[in-house]
Amino acid sequence: MKIEVLTIFPEFFREVFDFGIIRRARRAEIVGINVYDLRDFATGKHRTTDDRPFGGGDGMVFKPEPIFNAVEKILGTTEREKYPPRTRVVLLTPQGKVLKQALAKELADEVENLVLICGRYEGVDERVNEVLVTDEISIGDYVLSGGEPAAIVLVDALVRLLPNALGSETSAANDSFSNGLLDFPHYTQPRDFRGLTVPEILLSGNHAEIEKWRRQKALEKTQKVRQDLLNKENG
Ligand code: 6GU
Numbered sequence: 443m444k445i446e447v448l449t450i451f452p453e454f455f456r457e458v459f460d461f462g463i464i465r466r467a468r469r470a471e472i473v474g475i476n477v478y479d480l481r482d483f484a485t486g487k488h489r490t491t492d493d494r495p496f497g498g499g500d501g502m503v504f505k506p507e508p509i510f511n512a513v514e515k516i517l518g519t520t521e522r523e524k525y526p527p528r529t530r531v532v533l534l535t536p537q538g539k540v541l542k543q544a545l546a547k548e549l550a551d552e553v554e555n556l557v558l559i560c561g562r563y564e565g566v567d568e569r570v571n572e573v574l575v576t577d578e579i580s581i582g583d584y585v586l587s588g589g590e591p592a593a594i595v596l597v598d599a600l601v602r603l604l605p606n607a608l609g610s611e612t613s614a615a616n617d618s619f620s621n622g623l624l625d626f627p628h629y630t631q632p633r634d635f636r637g638l639t640v641p642e643i644l645l646s647g648n649h650a651e652i653e654k655w656r657r658q659k660a661l662e663k664t665q666k667v668r669q670d671l672l673n674k675e676n677g
Contacts, residue, residue, distance in 0.1 A: 443553060443604055445475045447593055448512050449560040450491055452479045454590045464598060467607045475597065483511035492562070501564025509559060509570050516557060520574060528554035530576045534589030534596070535561040538578035541596060543619035545579070550603035558596065560589035622671060623664045626656035
């Protein structure tokens with residue numbers, strides 16, 4: 443997968459894509475990530491990327507031109523119908539569809555070229571949405587100052603789902619949410635840590651019983667903190 447990030451804060455991404463799973467996936471060429479400064483696509487003396495909203499109101503709005511210019515440069519066109527196959531242009535804003543594991547999986551499975559436009563809280567000129575954007579995504583019901591942290595979250599969630607991104611020691615199939623439940627509790631050495639002991643069942647070697655225990659704990663945890671996940675339509 444190729445991921446192109448459009449942002450007014452390219453520095454924000456400098457280090458985060460250079461650790462752990464993402465770093466390894468980039469080195470193995472499982473994913474290629476480029477970060478672009480929207481200012482480089484702005485025109486005019488001051489190369490501004492935003493301006494005041496028509497109709498009045500607080501805050502600034504991203505102008506359409508730098509974003510159109512950037513998408514045209516990256517994809518060769520600003521017509522959705524002419525995008526290369528398996529291309530999505532995602533606008534990260536609080537107005538988007540909320541990211542869930544199922545959406546991450548869909549994108550990981552179906553997309554070859556992913557363009558991420560980091561919006562800003564006050565807004566992005568709607569013509570970007572009307573013409574360029576294929577998916578508008580939010581990462582949850584809270585306010586971020588910009589789409590940058592959301593882009594990082596989305597990239598991380600996607601990259602770990604790409605074939606061979608995880609080492610053989612880990613598997614996305616065992617992750618929380620992949621089975622619709624939260625994860626079960628984990629323990630490691632020592633068996634007795636300051637009088638806090640590990641559940642006996644985990645030391646029993648009885649894998650069928652351990653499996654049952656884990657499933658039960660996952661269910662209890664989910665019931666306790668995320669009842670909504672147990673209603674199937676929220677998966
Ligand atoms: Cl994608 N952007 C902003 N600004 N705030 C958010 C968000 C995105 N997702 C949740 N809150």
